[in-house]
Amino acid sequence: MLDPKILRETPDLVRAAIAKKHLDVDLDAVLAVDSAWRTHLQEVEQLRARQKAANGALAAMPKGTPEFQARVAEMKAVSAQVKEREVQLKETEEKFRAAMLTVPNLPHASVPEGGGPADNVVFSTHGDIAAASPHARAHWEIPGFEKLFDFGRGAKVTGAGFPFYVGDASRLIRSLLGFFLEENAKAGYVEVMPPILVNAASATATGQLPDKEGQMYETVPDHFYAVPTAEVPLTNFFRDEIIEEAALPIYRCAYTPCFRREAGSYGKDVRGLNRLHQFDKVELLKWVHPSRSYEELDKLRSDAESLLQKLGLPYRVLLMCGGDLGFAQAKKYDLEVWAAGQKRWLEVSSCSNFEAFQARRAQIRYRSKESGRPELVHTINGSGLAVPRVLAALLENNLQADGRVRIPQALVGHFGKEFLSFA
């Protein structure tokens, strides 16, 4: 959520931000609701002040006297009025809250202009995509693929998008996860294993609710949500807390399975491992001092990049333009790995600075040494990394003439063999 004061004091700044993000928000309506809410609030608070003053007087008065009775009768009327106004206030407050949730975060000045994916800036490119395996093919076309990545049986047991990983496939995923977690630990991220079901309050704090309810799996009868990313439980770790400034920055990482209903997706994106309902991912998350959030974003991005580098996978970094930035992000980089068989880039990490937007909604603050008061932290997160697409690129790029897949040197220790075999 954006700071309502920013909206009140500098609405033009917010208008410009909305334009840069190519969103359509009725700011005048939001401002009108804000104004109505504040009017109602003041009315109710004035009435309550009368009540409080009368309470003191009544407490000191001998009970049962005519004066006392008269005062009670008078305050009875005020009480009725308060109750009536409070109903109005609650209504407008709810409208105001809902209206504020339609206002996006402000994009950082360094975010390029643009309306959509075509306007994203290629920030950097690493590795030689032309040098990728001459034997590359789309991973789902590799002979024997279905034996190790059993989508058919997964569909029988659960549904489409819930594959079984058998033998070397399972082993390779486990190797990747171990590799990611250990490398991240070396970079200073403390490993956390969070709950993978969260309650509605947590899903609301990170913005999955109320709007994206249909994207999550919900349990019955407890109404918990299967996490779409470890970002949700991890960010909520410090929800409604005040952190000592000396403790910042806090680096954490977590592996979780991620569950996404992916309602409405279709086409080539959904082939093979490209898009699943359940997948494995290691998430990186930081809580940082506002003055350092952009250097921390760059650092997190390069931490994620180093994983791809160590795996020897060609990739590029996109700097997302205003129109492709997302509602809550102030700045975002996407890491895309090259899948030589599909001849396309696959997003494996999205590194974002939310500034105080997420922290305000989740009420995550630090006690400022300078002011002595609680201030909102900045939150930054990104994948480090999402497994299935890294796996897809690895299978495609490292495919040998004999149908085996060469395991990157960094992974051999975890995997235990030089090659994965589909035979």
Added chain:
RNA sequence: GGAGAGGUGGCAGAGUGGUCGAAUGCGCCUGACUCGAAAUCAGGUGUGCCCUUUGGGUACCGGGGGUUCGAAUCCCUCCCUCUCCGCCA
């Protein structure tokens, strides 16, 4: 799952209808004393929101609702914690 107890400020812990944002102790901050420290003494020390912002107002005693002129205190409901029993990886 069953039975019981309980959730109050950073912590401990009073308060069971009225001037209570809340005693007291600890902790923390400032000052005095001291060469310095400890001890002692004095003062201060929660968070959110609103306004005509060196100030004023209002809300918050696990969450929500109710009774009442007035609720930390009474009632309903949900959540959580602890103890005992049962079940279980």
